[in-house]
Amino acid sequence: MQKMLDENYYKLLHELQAVDFVLVELNLYLDTHPGDANAIQQFNQYSQLRHQIAHKYESQYGPLKNFGQSYSGTPFNWIDAPWPWQV
Amino acid sequence: MWVYEKKLQYPVRVSKCDPMMAKFLLEQYGGADGELAAALRYLNQRYSIPDKVVGLLTDIGTEEFAHLEMIATMVYKLTKDATPDQMRAAGLGDHYAAHDNALFYQNASGVPWTAAYIQAKGDPIADLYEDIAAEEKARATYQWLIDLTDDVDLQDGLKYLREREVVHSLRFREAVEILKEKRDEKIYY
Numbered sequence: 001m002q003k004m005l006d007e008n009y010y011k012l013l014h015e016l017q018a019v020d021f022v023l024v025e026l027n028l029y030l031d032t033h034p035g036d037a038n039a040i041q042q043f044n045q046y047s048q049l050r051h052q053i054a055h056k057y058e059s060q061y062g063p064l065k066n067f068g069q070s071y072s073g074t075p076f077n078w079i080d081a082p083w084p085w086q087v
Numbered sequence: 088m089w090v091y092e093k094k095l096q097y098p099v100r101v102s103k104c105d106p107m108m109a110k111f112l113l114e115q116y117g118g119a120d121g122e123l124a125a126a127l128r129y130l131n132q133r134y135s136i137p138d139k140v141v142g143l144l145t146d147i148g149t150e151e152f153a154h155l156e157m158i159a160t161m162v163y164k165l166t167k168d169a170t171p172d173q174m175r176a177a178g179l180g181d182h183y184a185a186h187d188n189a190l191f192y193q194n195a196s197g198v199p200w201t202a203a204y205i206q207a208k209g210d211p212i213a214d215l216y217e218d219i220a221a222e223e224k225a226r227a228t229y230q231w232l233i234d235l236t237d238d239v240d241l242q243d244g245l246k247y248l249r250e251r252e253v254v255h256s257l258r259f260r261e262a263v264e265i266l267k268e269k270r271d272e273k274i275y276y
């Protein structure tokens with residue numbers, strides 16, 4: 001069953017995608033520049049921010065991750081549509 | 088292990104049903120320089136590469152699966168409303184006969200994906216040079232795909248993917264330098 005996707009859904013999703021983009025970029029950069037303390041500080045700061053945004057998203061639209069990396073509602077709402085290619 | 092996250096790495100939008108463009112995009116789905124090849128190439132090379140660059144191969148290989156999902160989403164959205172007639176007109180009649188509108192790991196010409204596309208030589212420099220070349224070829228393919236469509240929404244997603252390959256190429260070049268430094272240390276000390 002597909003939940004109603006409002007404007008707020010896309011706003012939160014884009015916020016999450018934006019902060020995750022920063023994190024992927026910093027992660028790959030740090031893979032080859034592991035001594036850059038400034039970048040590490042940014043990485044940890046954005047990691048904390050991503051936690052907050054993901055928590056906000058999940059409390060409204062359900063779990064983002066499987067295998068216990070996200071809490072479940074009742075009934076088990078991990079299996080609910082929409083899936084990423086459907087939005 | 089891997090954990091799935093129920094979101095795309097970057098939003099994928101298309102502004103029209105366009106099965107012919109979907110056919111071209113399959114080059115990046117199951118083609119030699121496509122996202123499946125990239126993900127499997129990097130993750131498989133990890134087991135024989137020096138520890139210093141295993142993290143990079145793990146992370147880029149993982150990101151390539153996110154790209155694969157974006158390409159799948161593009162193909163899905165471009166074909167989900169296509170009729171058999173439209174599929175045939177787009178050159179996907181033979182695809183439709185075998186798969187309906189389902190996705191299949193093949194290139195734009197319908198050739199199934201093969202492990203022969205990817206190499207693990209056991210030689211770190213040879214492997215990383217292959218990875219750099221693969222990224223450059225993927226970047227070029229994205230450019231040709233952008234040139235093939237006038238759909239600005241689709242172009243937006245393709246431009247994002249093109250830029251990711253630019254970054255991957257840069258990181259692999261840095262990895263080569265890291266390994267060369269290490270190799271030179273071994274020679275002199």
Ligand SMILES: [Fe+2]
Binds near residue numbers: 125
């Ligand atoms: Fe990619």
Ligand SMILES: [Fe+2]
Binds near residue numbers: 151222251252255
């Ligand atoms: Fe790449």
